[in-house]
Amino acid sequence: SSWDQPNGPKIIQSLLSTHSVAQTANAKAYELMSNLVGLCELVRTTGNRSLLKPVLIAWDDIVRRRMYITGGTSLNEYFQKDYYLPNEGNVSETCATVTWLQLNLQLLYLTGEPIFADVAEKIIYNHLLAAQHPYSATFCYFTPLSGYKRYTSEMNCCVSSGPRGIALIPTFAYTLASKSICVNLYNTGIASLPLSPKVTVVIHQRTLYPLDGGVELNIDPSHPVRFALSLRMPSWCPKAVASVNKGKPIAGKPGTYLSIYRQWRQGDRVTLRMEMPAVLIKGTHTNQGLFAIRRGPLVLCADEALNPKLRPITMAGLNANAASELKPARRTGTGAIRERVFAAPGFMLERQNGGAVKPIPRTVFLIPFAEAGATGGRYSVWLRAPS
Ligand SMILES: [Zn+2]
Known part of the structure; x- marks a missing residue:
């Protein structure tokens, strides 16, 4: 493929041999991750899952050695040497924050593994929303963990990437698989989900998350229907309990989906309580x-x-x-x-x-x-x- 042309950056070969995004191509964070997003699209198109290997190597390297606790990555727009995460200066270009979110969502869609939704949540509720002024549309180009935020409305790459990142949030809050609905992100809202050509499920979610771990979900299918409602148990959460229509409590395990398979009918109500220490x-x-x-x-x-x-x-x-x-x-x-x-x-x-x-x-x-x-x-x- 063009990723490995003789005079090209040989991104796949480099990731397979060095296991390091900092030693691959020019190490520019958003460019490299954009290539990996493209590789995920190629996996989806061709079904060639061996192409996921270099992507997962890059993901693991970023999570272990180059990710801030707020979910951002990169300094001066580039991946840095191992574990070098200064808090001041040109931290996590917003384009890099958004591309890192895109990459995690691609991997969630291709694998169904909740760890990618965990990282996406960390990025969204911390570094991504930190890049936008909470009460206006201005964005930061860089968002340091210590120092000042320099919000701007001037036209630059990050001021256009930031809103695209925020627009991605609802696209993965719920995902559909055969006979299951996954709830990946908790926030107040209404989703109308086509479970099959004949059945639409409307979910009303009410919560103060991420400040509070209590969530109420009203499940309203257009007809009574069997499916699994899979609630993501965040890996940071030590204890979570769900119940249907105030019935027997069902305990969840951190870092997994808690799946409730049953016949759902209009008016069913799920309550979820996540401890939030x-x-x-x-x-x-x-x-x-x-x-x-x-x-x-x-x-x-x-x-x-x-x-x-x-x-x-x-x-x-x-x-x-x-x-x-x-x-x-x-x-x-x-x-x-x-x-x-x-x-x-x-x-x-x-x-x-x-x-x-x-x-x-x-x-x-x-x-x-x-x-x-x-x-x-x-x-x-x-x-x-x-x-
Ligand atoms: Zn940018």
Whole structure:
């Protein structure tokens, strides 16, 4: 194929031998991943599943060595050396974030494996939505985990990629297979799904996800019909329980689909409860000595606009119990970001009169990364760990 022409970049051969996207072609993130999206299309067209092998090698390499905890990838538009994930600067070009989402959706469609929906969820609720201003149509070209967001409406590649990425979200929220409907992404909405030429199933979903793990689904088939409703159990979720019409609870297993096969009739109601604990993430490699907090699928972030006593935010830290003690907080910070705030015990490194720098106990106020920096201030996902 043209991927392996004699004077070409030999993308397939290179991935099979180096197992590294950073050592393949010119390592430009969105270009390389666009080629892999094309390879997935070729698998679908030809049925030649051996072409999936280099794609899965690239996927595994990105997930293990080149993906930020917020789902983004690349620095200065290129894949970098192993585990090199600086938080400031030209992090995750929005074109790369969107192409990485496309690649995960392709792999979900071709394999049906929920791990690809897990990564897609991580990208969407964190890095992709972080690239767009929460209350306008402006987008960032790069979206660092620490620093400032530079939203713009000028015409560039990322300002056009970003909306295309967001437009992809509903396309995979539900997927259809023979005699089954998969629910891949939780959010409030209505879907009308053609299960067969004769039967349409309308699903009304109500939830506060991703802030809350409770989901209600009304299942309304046009005729009574047998099929499996397969609910994705996110891999971050330690415990999830579903029930139909308030019947016997059915436990789900993280990282799988919980499938309920039965005859569905109009008015059936499924309730799902996913536990949504906050977890402390300990930094490694370029984040050695730093902590971050993830709550359910959302990576949290400290924004200076909510933390006037933590300036500069780069001198602030989280205690070891910051995740277990995380509480919802009412904070009247500036403008639009006063909802969805959490408080965690932490500290600020302050210089004392004598000159020594000491940690002073402080509450750290956190919001989802997607909303941080929206008022123009500095923010940081990774904060200092106690020394
Ligand atoms: Zn771009």
